[in-house]
Amino acid sequence: xxxxxxxxxxxxxxxxxxxxxxxxxxxxxxxxxxxxxxxxxxxxxxxxxxxxxxxxxxxxxxxxxxxxxxxxxxxxxxxxxxxxxxxxxxxxxxxxxxxxxxxxxxxxxxxxxxxxxxxxxxxxxxxxxxxxxxxxxxxxxxxxxxxxxxxxxxxxxxxxxxxxxxxxxxxxxxxxxxxxxxxxxxxxxxxxxxxxxxxxxxxxxxxxxxxxxxxxxxxxxxxxxxxxxxxxxxxxxxxxxxxxxxxxxxxxxxxxxxxxxxxxxxxxxxxxxxxxxxxxxxxxxxxxxxxxxxxxxxxxxxxxxxxxxxxxxxxxxxxxxxxxxxxxxxxxxxxxxxxxxxxxxxxxxxxxxxxxxxxxxxxxxxxxxxxxxxxxxxxxxxxxxxxxxxxxxxxxxxxxxxxxxxxxxxxxxxxxxxxxxxxxxxxxxxxxxxxxxxxxxxxxxxxxxxxxxxxxxxxxxxxxxxxxxx
Amino acid sequence: xxxxxxxxxxxxxxxxxxxxxxxxxxxxxxxxxxxxxxxxxxxxxxxxxxxxxxxxxxxxxxxxxxxxxxxxxxxxxxxxxxxxxxxxxxxxxxxxxxxxxxxxxxxxxxxxxxxxxxxxxxxxxxxxxxxxxxxxxxxxxxxxxxxxxxxxxxxxxxxxxxxxxxxxxxxxxxxxxxxxxxxxxxxxxxxxxxxxxxxxxxxxxxxxxxxxxxxxxxxxxxxxxxxxxxxxxxxxxxxxxxxxxxxxxxxxxxxxxxxxxxxx
Numbered sequence: 001x002x003x004x005x006x007x008x009x010x011x012x013x014x015x016x017x018x019x020x021x022x023x024x025x026x027x028x029x030x031x032x033x034x035x036x037x038x039x040x041x042x043x044x045x046x047x048x049x050x051x052x053x054x055x056x057x058x059x060x061x062x063x064x065x066x067x068x069x070x071x072x073x074x075x076x077x078x079x080x081x082x083x084x085x086x087x088x089x090x091x092x093x094x095x096x097x098x099x100x101x102x103x104x105x106x107x108x109x110x111x112x113x114x115x116x117x118x119x120x121x122x123x124x125x126x127x128x129x130x131x132x133x134x135x136x137x138x139x140x141x142x143x144x145x146x147x148x149x150x151x152x153x154x155x156x157x158x159x160x161x162x163x164x165x166x167x168x169x170x171x172x173x174x175x176x177x178x179x180x181x182x183x184x185x186x187x188x189x190x191x192x193x194x195x196x197x198x199x200x201x202x203x204x205x206x207x208x209x210x211x212x213x214x215x216x217x218x219x220x221x222x223x224x225x226x227x228x229x230x231x232x233x234x235x236x237x238x239x240x241x242x243x244x245x246x247x248x249x250x251x252x253x254x255x256x257x258x259x260x261x262x263x264x265x266x267x268x269x270x271x272x273x274x275x276x277x278x279x280x281x282x283x284x285x286x287x288x289x290x291x292x293x294x295x296x297x298x299x300x301x302x303x304x305x306x307x308x309x310x311x312x313x314x315x316x317x318x319x320x321x322x323x324x325x326x327x328x329x330x331x332x333x334x335x336x337x338x339x340x341x342x343x344x345x346x347x348x349x350x351x352x353x354x355x356x357x358x359x360x361x362x363x364x365x366x367x368x369x370x371x372x373x374x375x376x377x378x379x380x381x382x383x384x385x386x387x388x389x390x391x392x393x394x395x396x397x398x399x400x401x402x403x404x405x406x407x408x409x410x411x412x413x414x415x416x417x418x419x420x421x422x423x424x425x426x427x428x429x430x431x432x433x434x435x436x437x438x439x440x441x442x443x444x445x446x447x448x449x450x451x452x453x454x455x456x457x458x459x460x461x462x463x464x465x466x467x468x469x470x
Numbered sequence: 471x472x473x474x475x476x477x478x479x480x481x482x483x484x485x486x487x488x489x490x491x492x493x494x495x496x497x498x499x500x501x502x503x504x505x506x507x508x509x510x511x512x513x514x515x516x517x518x519x520x521x522x523x524x525x526x527x528x529x530x531x532x533x534x535x536x537x538x539x540x541x542x543x544x545x546x547x548x549x550x551x552x553x554x555x556x557x558x559x560x561x562x563x564x565x566x567x568x569x570x571x572x573x574x575x576x577x578x579x580x581x582x583x584x585x586x587x588x589x590x591x592x593x594x595x596x597x598x599x600x601x602x603x604x605x606x607x608x609x610x611x612x613x614x615x616x617x618x619x620x621x622x623x624x625x626x627x628x629x630x631x632x633x634x635x636x637x638x639x640x641x642x643x644x645x646x647x648x649x650x651x652x653x654x655x656x657x658x659x660x661x662x663x664x665x666x667x668x669x670x671x672x673x674x675x676x677x678x679x680x681x682x683x684x685x686x687x688x689x690x691x692x693x694x695x696x697x698x699x700x701x702x703x704x705x706x707x708x709x710x711x712x713x714x715x716x717x718x719x720x721x722x723x724x725x726x727x728x729x730x731x732x733x734x
Contacts, residue, residue: 296519
């Protein structure tokens with residue numbers, strides 16, 4: 001039986017849920033179902049949609065929202081937060097090392113070939129220390145739970161983690177629909193995230209810039225699946241939302257076109273991938289980036305958040321070395337567990353993985369968003385056979401993990417509530433000398449009974465995530 | 471030997487240009503075998519936006535067009551004192567790891583002809599093999615201007631059997647990396663006996679040999695660099711060291727004129 005976060009084996013509410021459950025017991029189920037439809041209307045009205053790649057009818061869908069919150073106690077959160085902070089500090093130290101002395105490779109703790117043959121390693125970052133030494137200004141650490149005190153890190157999203165707008169919209173919607181609930185349960189705030197993000201980005205500005213650094217959000221534009229989030233965050237932070245053609249190099253800085261002429265930008269929160277960031281340096285045909293921004297960056301005149309080349313830290317092949325990485329840079333054992341990971345590049349391991357496909361989850365090393373993965377226990381025989389062929393032809397492209405028995409949290413269904421598997425993506429802000437973990441995050445929930453795939457692109461939904469003041 | 475260089479690059483535009491960027495790698499640095507006495511870059515029609523060291527340690531400048539010019543002219547000139555160091559430019563410095571120099575690039579990817587060429591080189595001693603490789607390339611690929619262009623790959627040039635120093639260098643890099651030698655492209659100037667005026671910069675390759683460090687091989691001339699050579703920049707291939715590269719906006723057509731003088 002998977003661990004249910006709300007109810008114990010005797011169907012009694014666990015501690016963190018006791019107040020919520022007593023409130024729930026007083027509610028009329030029909031009213032809750034109405035509220036649930038109201039929530040959908042709110043999301044439609046705010047325009048919070050996302051595009052699903054590869055679906056023709058397309059395009060824009062609302063991620064289903066479930067009105068039963070996911071509740072985490074203050075004690076559980078503190079433990080998690082310490083583990084995340086340690087991990088994020090190690091990731092930044094790793095990036096600095098990889099683009100400078102590479103001591104971890106010299107020490108033999110991470111094999112050279114893993115970096116050497118990795119497309120996420122960006123030579124253009126060699127010898128480049130970003131302002132304040134921060135590489136990953138924003139990280140979304142994907143965490144799953146399997147028991148009372150058992151948490152595992154599934155992925156470190158160190159490139160451009162998305163989803164924070166859902167965290168904010170989910171909370172706002174809950175507070176709008178159930179104000180009384182927030183009087184009864186003391187929930188830590190997440191709504192100050194845009195302010196904290198702005199402060200954290202400002203604190204990472206290049207030294208010597210004006211008193212009040214100018215921050216802007218760079219979006220690929222309205223056709224990007226996360227455009228809504230880019231516009232939302234810029235709006236909430238009170239900064240400009242810009243696209244590549246709005247920017248050019250002027251006076252040794254990257255400047256944006258305004259009605260009063262060009263104004264220099266100190267910190268660019270970019271939601272454009274490395275490859276497209278600078279046509280003079282990376283893909284020449286890219287119209288989404290800014291020609292010459294890498295030159296300005298290396299000259300120390302702008303902060304790019306996150307730094308280019310951070311993908312080397314959240315690569316799934318590197319992931320399997322995270323326990324070594326944490327220990328190497330922090331000198332301490334990791335506080336948070338890694339999911340045991342089989343590297344299919346190793347012949348003996350590949351054989352094991354092929355023999356046990358039905359029990360494993362297999363992922364592409366460079367993939368994301370749940371595309372191109374195999375979930376053994378729910379896959380058909382045909383799917384497994386087809387996947388085995390892909391795996392054999394390019395073993396180095398895959399890693400495999402045991403199927404974890406993810407915890408469940410109930411969702412509202414026609415008759416009462418029913419448990420569904422969840423994961424959690426807390427958001428972490430890194431500034432020079434300061435790491436902040438927002439108390440909450442994005443809880444993704446598989447809407448189909450028994451399903452372990454929570455990705456929104458694969459039909460998952462979301463929940464508000466409550467961290468209690470205790 | 472004291473060598474005086476003047477290197478002029480001039481872009482003429484059919485209509486005034488509003489926005490253009492040029493990235494320059496035109497500044498030699500002092501190091502083993504060369505001391506820069508004086509060097510400067512004069513620029514017309516553009517201004518320097520930033521100056522920095524790139525990931526290979528090359529001094530790099532970014533220019534932008536200034537004042538909607540019809541023309542951008544860049545003249546790098548100065549004097550460098552050189553000495554013969556038997557082609558050995560010395561130990562590896564900087565953060566770029568040696569293994570990076572084993573990476574293939576689009577221009578240096580080794581296909582079967584280059585792999586066969588590399589395998590055909592006899593010898594056990596690393597230096598002997600690299601010299602053998604240089605001699606073989608020198609022999610198989612005739613020096614011929616106009617047979618190739620800046621986008622020609624190592625494979626294409628070998629197949630053609632002709633090319634210029636850029637092609638000889640790319641073939642050498644491709645084969646040397648296949649033989650597991652870290653290898654890099656070097657751009658620079660070469661003092662020639664029979665002429666002062668030249669139409670392009672020179673290029674050669676360096677391979678890393680344990681115990682010696684970086685050793686130069688000029689396959690176009692079949693020799694290792696001596697006191698007639700001045701190094702400007704290094705990288706994985708021509709793209710990384712290109713003396714002037716850039717982008718521009720608008721429909722203007724561009725004509726380019728390069729004039730180089732190298733003299734004692």
